[in-house]
Each structure stands twice: as structure tokens, then as C-alpha cells.
Amino acid sequence: MAILQFHRILRSVCVVLVFLQFSSLQLPSLGYVIQDKYFINCGSDSSVNESGKVYVGESTLKTNFDSSYTESNQSAVPSPLYQTARIFGKESWYKFNTDPNESYLVRLHFFPFPPSSNLSSATFNVSVPGFWLLQNFNTTNATNSNSALVNEFYIQITSPSLRITFRPLPSSFAFVNAIELFLLPLHLIDDQVARFTYGVSTPDTSPYSGGLYSRVLETKHRINVGGQTTNDNLLRKWIPDDTYLANRENAHNSSPYNDIKYRANVDSDGPNANLFTAPTDVYGTAKVTKNMSTNASDVEYKLSNITWSLPVEKNTDHFLRLHFCDFFSLQTDLTVFNLSIYDVHVMPVNNDANVSSVLPAPYYYDFVVLSDDSGFMRVGVTPGASGYVHNAFLNGLEIMKVIESSTSVPPDPVEPNSKHKLLVVLGSVVGGLVLVVVVVALGFLWHLKLRKEKPVENSDWLPIPVTAGGSSHSRLTELTSQGSPLPNINLGLKISLIELQSATKNFHASQIIGKGGFGNVYKGVLNNGMTVAVKRSQPGSGQGLPEFQTEIMVLSKIRHRHLVSLIGYCDERLEMILVYEYMEKGTLRDHLYNTNSPSLPWKQRLEICIGAARGLHYLHKGASGGIIHRDVKSTNILLDVNLVAKVADFGLSRSGPIDAQPYVSTGVKGTFGYLDPEYFRSQQLTEKSDVYSFGVVLLEVLCARAVIDPSLPREQINLAEWGMHCKNKGILQEIIDPSIKGQIDQNSLRKFSETVEKCLQEDGSDRPTMGDVLWDLEYALQLQKGANAIPREPYEDSSSSATASLQLPNVRRLPSLSTLSEADDSIVRGDDTIVRGDDSDSAADSVFSQLKIDDAR
Structure with missing residues (x-):
């Protein structure tokens, strides 16, 4: 029975294929x-x-x-x-x-x-x-x-x-x-077009040498003269002509005419227009000359003209198409007027029987025109001075730049010939069939084995339990059951959707405190009274799932005073929500430029940079296996109520290189302006990529401007490039934030700028480690503090770290700084005290008391 049903289906498919093949043979008769x-x-x-x-x-x-x-x-x-x-x-x-x-x-x-x-x-x-x-x-x-x-x-x-x-x-x-x-339709633009040459005693309209098909045309203007913005059957946009009129007092818009009938089929090649040449909205409207008599016996009339001036590239060939449709006259041969280009007469425009014996009939004229050095192309129409006198008009206008071929364009790589392709295809088909047979056989044997064995449950892959008010459709649960990279997800961090809805007033707009690529961030208060930041992905979008997973995996395993803490997450009902400790002062960027917040003093900025450097150094050396942040920027450095800096947003983070491998091969991700150029080119990610990005942040802190600002002159758009240019020229002072210029000790500035320069080296191997950056920033802070207590001569310090340590005996460089482990994340603070990176301000820290992390120590 199944075989009979299969043959019926196969026969039906064959009939459909034959019908489609027959239908395809008839398509040319249906037109374009x-x-x-x-x-x-x-x-x-x-x-x-x-x-x-x-x-x-x-x-x-x-x-x-x-x-x-x-x-x-x-x-x-x-x-x-x-x-x-x-x-x-x-x-x-x-x-x-x-x-x-x-x-x-x-x-x-x-x-x-x-x-x-x-x-x-x-x-x-x-x-x-x-x-x-x-x-x-x-x-x-x-x-x-x-x-x-x-x-x-x-x-x-x-x-x-x-x-x-x-x-x-x-x-x-x-x-x-x-x-x-x-x-495109056949003959929409013909290969052979007249070239209009206006710079000679007698204007020339000889054929354009080589034809248009050997060139490329780029649309510059498509104008609906006398009409409004409209689109045509080829999805081309036509715009009004008013902004291009050189003498508006001579022209007025005609009343729209709605009964345009095309006299040409799709395969004709002009001058008659078809329905793809231009739409009826173009041929049914026009600009017409004013103050003209329509009485042939009246010899007292005024010869007004209309001129359009359109911007084009200088001294370049342009294709020009002019559209006409005479819906003013009752019969042919009545309308006669003159067409000019660059104020030089081209030809009389006459709606004669060669266009159509029935009016109105849309038609067009094409020319190739070499633009002059004014940067504009001028086109005009003027009423004729003999015979029947009628207003001159124009319905539409198109200008396209003629692009010549260039030998400088690199050729496409040569692809394998068709015979080779056939062998590859046949090999793939045979290989695929063999693979299918093998898979089916293995599947059959596996099925027999399962029937003989007693099934064993694996507790590591059990579904995530449903929380109160939630749904059984859990995004992470669903993925984990299919082999997600989250076998060790910490279920103790789960927060129910109903609690987060209550905490954020059902994600009300009044609770939004920020927006990012992942989604909106809301301020919320949990049931236990803790104030939190709730980052919610666009519901049901499916975007950002890898980042969501990574953020949970990273933050559930690390703890540091200068890293934002993950309070929990929610993945119910196709939601992706992350809950963090609330950072009252927002982002570092919020306190630098384009903000109503008061300007931060230089010493405070240094302390914030040091805090962020501590957090990044812990990621690189203190966290298990090493972690590369991959998106270091000023909006990912948050400040708490005491302006303590904490690094945030670990969605793009990657585990550091393992064994002897110096880098991680991965697709480029990050934010332009902060991206390591070496990583961008090679797709080889290292800890030094974070160092480069942090160097850009340091320069942003010093100058208080965006890292990419397209409104500035070209050489100043990229802050990293401009900042290094200014330092090399000795004019760094000129781009420092004016609000802190008078506060910075020159020795501190020199050390800080040297640190920035080292971070922004083109070659990653020439950049310092984050531990070295941290020490240099601590030293710059000590120089700033010393300047407030002891008068110094500018640049009295040495670039040698050893000498510097002798000059400031109260600063000790720890020999283990660049090789700290998670258990030995000790660093020198500005007040010369030593703290551990994972210490909280108190043993009963309200943030960490809420975490249930089995792995973190």
C-alpha cells in the first residue's frame, strides 16, 4: 500500500514538472x-x-x-x-x-x-x-x-x-x-545613443562611440517634473523638480492628467515610451511655461523659457533622458518648442505622427553629454517662434553618470572549470549516499542495543526546574537538552519571571535606565529589597543567545571587587534576562562628555581607570584559565555610588589561549574605535586586544570626547589615531579635556600618556600586560598625589620603572603582579594598602550574600 501511494505521488510530481516546463516556454509571450x-x-x-x-x-x-x-x-x-x-x-x-x-x-x-x-x-x-x-x-x-x-x-x-x-x-x-x-526589460536603455557636443560652432549629435553597454551607468537624478514623489514598476524613485528650477517665475505645474495610454510594447526601443520607461504619474504631470498666448493670430507674445540646473560630476560623460507627453493639444503637429542643453539649441520638440497619431502619447529623447567644469548640467525648454504657438513643457528627466571600465580593478579569482565542478558534484553525491547508508546502519544497530539495555538517566542533563509563575518552555533548558555548551549552568542563580515583572513594574518604560545592543536595562527592586539592574533582551527575538549564555557562564564563576556581579538570570517564556548589582552612577562615559553630570576631577579619573585595570587584570590572570573581555569600552565600565569602577558586559568574552597557543582564533567582535587593529586583520584574539581597547578608554578619559566622531575633520575622526598623532607632535595638551587641564601634574600626565602610547602599539607583542598597565597607572596616581604635597620640576621623573621606584619609595612593585592567581590577586592601591581582588567591602556584603555559587571561591 505504501509503495502504491509513493508511485502516485511520484506521478503527480512528474505531471507538475512537465506543466512547469511547458509554462516556462510560454513566458516570453507574456512580456516582462x-x-x-x-x-x-x-x-x-x-x-x-x-x-x-x-x-x-x-x-x-x-x-x-x-x-x-x-x-x-x-x-x-x-x-x-x-x-x-x-x-x-x-x-x-x-x-x-x-x-x-x-x-x-x-x-x-x-x-x-x-x-x-x-x-x-x-x-x-x-x-x-x-x-x-x-x-x-x-x-x-x-x-x-x-x-x-x-x-x-x-x-x-x-x-x-x-x-x-x-x-x-x-x-x-x-x-x-x-x-x-x-x-531589466529589453531596450529600457539602448546601446546606441546620440552624443550631444555643445562646444563647437555647430552642435553635434553624432552616435556615442563604443555604446552604453560597454559602460556602467550610475543614477544621479530621476525627476518627476511638475509632479510629486512617486515610485515606478521597477521600484525606482522619482522626486519633484522644484529645487532644481533656475527661473521659477517662468513655470507652473500643469493639472494632472490621468488617462495616459502607452503606444509602445515592452520590446520597442524608443522614442515611444512603454510602461517601464516612466510611470503615468510622470507622464501625467509637467512643468509648463507661463504667460503664453495660445492664439495663432496674436503676434504679441512673450518667449519665456524654463531651465533646470542639476548637480553632476565635473567634466564627465552623463546619460541624459528627457520625457515628454503632450496632453495639451487636440491633434499632432500643433506643439513645437525648442530644447537646449547648456543654453545651446539641441532640436525642436514636435509631437508629430512619428511619435503617434493619437494623443496623448508618451515619448523620450536620449543623449550623452559631457558636463562642463561648473558642476551642474543645465537643461531648458523654450516655446517656438513660428507656426502655432504653444507652451513649452517637460514631464520628466533622468541623469546618469557614465562609468568607464578600469584596469585597476583586481580580477575575480579563476574558478574551477565545469568538468572539475562536475567531478566535485559527483564525488559529493556519492560520498553523501555512502554517509547516509552508514548513518542508517549505525542507527539501526544503536536502536537494537538500546532495546537490550536498561536506560540510564544522566542527572547533569535534567531539565531546569520551573520556578513560580514561570513556564515549562525554558530557553536554556531546551538548548541544554540538545547539547548546549552550558552543562554546568548554575541553577541557584535563577530568578522567576514573575518576580522580575514585579521588580520592574512589569518592565515599565519609567524604569528604563539604559539601552544597548542586547536590549533595555531596567532598574528594579527584588522581593528581598535589593536594588538591581535588569537587562532584558528583545522578547522572543532569539538574538544574543550566545552572549546570554557566555555572560552567565563567566559571571557565575568569578568574583572581584572591580567586576560587576551577576545576581541572577531568567530564561522563561523565551525571555533572556540578566540581573546585576545596581550601579548608581551609571557608565564612565556618562561622566565624560555630552552629559549633564558634573565633570570628574583628574585624580578621580585616575582612580576609576585603576579600578577598571584591576578588574581586567583579574580576568586575564586571576580567573580560572584566563578570560579575554573582547568589548572593553567606556560604556562597559560602571560606577557605584562611591565612584568605584567595575567592568561589565561579558557577553563577548572568550576563554584565553590554552597550552602554548599565544592566541584564540575567532570571528571579529567588538566596537569600532576600540577594536584592536591586529585582531581585526588576523582574527587572532589575545589579552593584548583588551589592552589596546583599554588604551583607547584611557585616551577617552583624558580628552573627554567620542572615540569616533564623524563630524570632525577626517584626520580627527578616530581618537586613537588623532591622540597618538598629537602626542608624537608634542601637542597632546591641546586635546585634553579643558575642565581638567589645570589639575594635571606634568609628571603624572607624562606617565599616563606613555602608558596610553604603549597600549596603542600596532603590534600586540609591543604592548604591555594589563598588570604592567595597572602598575603604571598606580605610579601616575602617586605622581599626581606627590605633586599636591611636594613641589616638583616638570619631567623630573624617569621613564625607567626602576628609577621611578627609587624616587617614590612608598610605591612597591610586586614581583608577582603579572602572574597573580585567583587566590593571590594582591595589588597596591593608591593609599599604599594591599587588598585582595575578591574582597568585598565587608564580610556581609549585601550583593554577594544573595549569590548561590557552588564553584566560585
Whole structure:
């Protein structure tokens, strides 16, 4: 019976396939329809709907994404399409299958959403084989707007595939939010177009040498003259012309005409327009000259003209298309007016029978024009001076830059030939079949074995018990049962969802104290009266699960006065919630710039840096196995009520290198401006990557400005680069926070700036350990304190640590500082007392008394 059913299904499938094959043969007769390929939502595997099209996740494509990662932002974006981005640290590409010798439209979407990646600082090139689409491109122009930059190109593709390659400039990166690539209608733009030459005694309209198909066209302007913003069947955007009018007093908008009928089919190549040339919203509106007589016997009329001036690249070929539709006249040959480019007469515009014998009939004229050195292209229409006198008009206008091929574009790597590909495919198929047979056989044998053996329960993998008010659907429970990397999750830290709802007034907006890439952070009060910070992921999003797991695993096993403590977590009902000790004073960044908080004095800033360094040093050397934070920045250094610094946010942390391996190979994650350039290039993570990031924080503390600020001149955008430039030039004083300039002892500043310089070395091996950084900061603090007590000459200290110790005998450098264990995390404090890193302020610390950590000591 089952075999009979299978044959019925197989027969039905064959019938469907035959029908589809037959249907595909009929498609050309149906004319062009807009393609479904390719609309790509970059940086995501999820699909989004935008303007009636579904943009699919990029996992459907063949790609090369070395040194790349994704970013997302769920707010402050004009469209869901711009909530994610793919970010490239080095040359990367997308590959699309195409029909050879066909014209395609390519759109690249860029939206530099804030705040974590500072995408507006990216500078990069984009290429296709033989052409630079974008060079030295950045999105600075979009920084102050809520709209994306969309770059559009027309490309004649001669091969069965197309690679779009993103190439970051040195010390920068590239990104993209979305890509469109689809086949265009036949003859939308013809290969042979007249070139208009205006710089000669007699204007020339000879054919454009080489044709347009051997070039790439980049859209610069698409104007709906006399109309409003509209979109067409090819998802192209047309905008109003008013801002480009040079003489508004001579023109007025026509009344919209709604009965436009196209006289040409999709396969025609002009001058008649079809429904893909421009929409009826364009052909049904126009700009018309004012104050003109329509009476042929009236010889007293005024010859007014309309001129449009549009910004273009200087001394560059541009494709110009002008759209006309005469819905003013009752019959052909009535309307005659003149067209000019750069104030030079091109041709008379006459709606004659060659266009159509029936009005209104949409049509267009194409030219290639070399722009002058003014940076603008001027186009005008003027009523004719003989015969029937009618107003001059224009319905639409398009300008595209002509991009020439370039030998400087690196060629795509040669792929294996088709014969080799076939062998690979056959080998894969055979190997796959063998693997399936082996798996089925092993599964059968395993099933027989299980039937003979008594099942044994493993207590390590039992489901996490449901807490009061919760649900049996626990995210970590579900993952653990499938082999999650959380076999030792500390169940004593679980807090019920109902308690957290009560603590935060059901996650009310009034309780929000911060926002981050993970989600909102709420202030809450637990049932025992403890005030906590509750970090909640976007409910049900599924994003940030690895970070959620990592944070719990790391913080449930470590304890240090300068690391934020994890109070608990909740994973009920697809929630991912982390609960921390509450840090009353917020982030270090909150006290440096763009804030209403009072400025911190220099001594206080030094003490905060020292506290953060202690916490990072403990992570590197004191925690079991060593931990690399991977996202050190000023917003991840929190301050308690006494301004004691604590390092937070361990979602990106990784265990340090094991055995003799000097690094951990991993994908690049972190925050631009703080990222270690060596790690960014090599994807080799070391403790020195944290040292580099901390060096940027030190410079941020000194200068009180953002680490990436696109509003500044180019050389000042990146604080690390600018700060080191100023130090090398001896002008570091000029960029120090003005509120602390008069407070800093020159010896303390010198030691501090030397520490920053060492941290920011390009080669990680040249950077100090975090233990060395900690000692140098302690020394800078002692110099600052000594300056307040004993007069000194500037720069009287030595850069030698040994000499410095002799000058300040009350500072002792502990020989074991760089090799501390968790049980011996002793450090010198500013008051010359020694404390252990895991000591609390009191034995009955209210934070740690709530923890139930079996492993932590």
C-alpha cells in the first residue's frame, strides 16, 4: 500500500514538472515582469518586506565573508530593511547567478544606524568585474538624516554570474544593509545613443562611440517634473523638480492628467515610451511655461523659457533622458518648442505622427553629454517662434553618470572549470549516499542495543526546574537538552519571571535606565529589597543567545571587587534576562562628555581607570584559565555610588589561549574605535586586544570626547589615531579635556600618556600586560598625589620603572603582579594598602550574600 501511494505521488510530481516546463516556454509571450531575484537583506538570515518586495536573508547566496560580522539596531531606522548590516574588515564579495548578455539593475543600500558600530566612519570601494562602482565611498551625507543612501547602477552582464566586491580602505571597513539585483526589460536603455557636443560652432549629435553597454551607468537624478514623489514598476524613485528650477517665475505645474495610454510594447526601443520607461504619474504631470498666448493670430507674445540646473560630476560623460507627453493639444503637429542643453539649441520638440497619431502619447529623447567644469548640467525648454504657438513643457528627466571600465580593478579569482565542478558534484553525491547508508546502519544497530539495555538517566542533563509563575518552555533548558555548551549552568542563580515583572513594574518604560545592543536595562527592586539592574533582551527575538549564555557562564564563576556581579538570570517564556548589582552612577562615559553630570576631577579619573585595570587584570590572570573581555569600552565600565569602577558586559568574552597557543582564533567582535587593529586583520584574539581597547578608554578619559566622531575633520575622526598623532607632535595638551587641564601634574600626565602610547602599539607583542598597565597607572596616581604635597620640576621623573621606584619609595612593585592567581590577586592601591581582588567591602556584603555559587571561591 505504501509503495502504491509513493508511485502516485511520484506521478503527480512528474505531471507538475512537465506543466512547469511547458509554462516556462510560454513566458516570453507574456512580456516582462519584475524579477524576484535578487532582493537581499544583508547581515541577517531573516526576510523582511519592503515596498511590496520580500528581501531574503543573505544565507541564500554564495559569499566570501572573511573578517566580517553583523550589526543590528531595532530602533531609529526608517525601515526594517535597515535594522541589520553586514560589516567587512577586509575584501569580501557576494556572488549572483545571472543570464549572460543581459542588462541588470543593481541597488546598494547604506544606512549608518547608530550607535555601536559608527558605520558613518566607514570608507571603502565597491567593484564589479572591470568597473569601480564606488570609490572612497562613505555615508557622511546620511549622518544627519533619517534616510538611507541608495546607489543604483545599470550593468550589461556578459558572464553567467556577477560578483559584487567590497574593499575597505586601509584602517577602515565596509558595510552594506541591502542589495538588489534583477534583470531589466529589453531596450529600457539602448546601446546606441546620440552624443550631444555643445562646444563647437555647430552642435553635434553624432552616435556615442563604443555604446552604453560597454559602460556602467550610475543614477544621479530621476525627476518627476511638475509632479510629486512617486515610485515606478521597477521600484525606482522619482522626486519633484522644484529645487532644481533656475527661473521659477517662468513655470507652473500643469493639472494632472490621468488617462495616459502607452503606444509602445515592452520590446520597442524608443522614442515611444512603454510602461517601464516612466510611470503615468510622470507622464501625467509637467512643468509648463507661463504667460503664453495660445492664439495663432496674436503676434504679441512673450518667449519665456524654463531651465533646470542639476548637480553632476565635473567634466564627465552623463546619460541624459528627457520625457515628454503632450496632453495639451487636440491633434499632432500643433506643439513645437525648442530644447537646449547648456543654453545651446539641441532640436525642436514636435509631437508629430512619428511619435503617434493619437494623443496623448508618451515619448523620450536620449543623449550623452559631457558636463562642463561648473558642476551642474543645465537643461531648458523654450516655446517656438513660428507656426502655432504653444507652451513649452517637460514631464520628466533622468541623469546618469557614465562609468568607464578600469584596469585597476583586481580580477575575480579563476574558478574551477565545469568538468572539475562536475567531478566535485559527483564525488559529493556519492560520498553523501555512502554517509547516509552508514548513518542508517549505525542507527539501526544503536536502536537494537538500546532495546537490550536498561536506560540510564544522566542527572547533569535534567531539565531546569520551573520556578513560580514561570513556564515549562525554558530557553536554556531546551538548548541544554540538545547539547548546549552550558552543562554546568548554575541553577541557584535563577530568578522567576514573575518576580522580575514585579521588580520592574512589569518592565515599565519609567524604569528604563539604559539601552544597548542586547536590549533595555531596567532598574528594579527584588522581593528581598535589593536594588538591581535588569537587562532584558528583545522578547522572543532569539538574538544574543550566545552572549546570554557566555555572560552567565563567566559571571557565575568569578568574583572581584572591580567586576560587576551577576545576581541572577531568567530564561522563561523565551525571555533572556540578566540581573546585576545596581550601579548608581551609571557608565564612565556618562561622566565624560555630552552629559549633564558634573565633570570628574583628574585624580578621580585616575582612580576609576585603576579600578577598571584591576578588574581586567583579574580576568586575564586571576580567573580560572584566563578570560579575554573582547568589548572593553567606556560604556562597559560602571560606577557605584562611591565612584568605584567595575567592568561589565561579558557577553563577548572568550576563554584565553590554552597550552602554548599565544592566541584564540575567532570571528571579529567588538566596537569600532576600540577594536584592536591586529585582531581585526588576523582574527587572532589575545589579552593584548583588551589592552589596546583599554588604551583607547584611557585616551577617552583624558580628552573627554567620542572615540569616533564623524563630524570632525577626517584626520580627527578616530581618537586613537588623532591622540597618538598629537602626542608624537608634542601637542597632546591641546586635546585634553579643558575642565581638567589645570589639575594635571606634568609628571603624572607624562606617565599616563606613555602608558596610553604603549597600549596603542600596532603590534600586540609591543604592548604591555594589563598588570604592567595597572602598575603604571598606580605610579601616575602617586605622581599626581606627590605633586599636591611636594613641589616638583616638570619631567623630573624617569621613564625607567626602576628609577621611578627609587624616587617614590612608598610605591612597591610586586614581583608577582603579572602572574597573580585567583587566590593571590594582591595589588597596591593608591593609599599604599594591599587588598585582595575578591574582597568585598565587608564580610556581609549585601550583593554577594544573595549569590548561590557552588564553584566560585
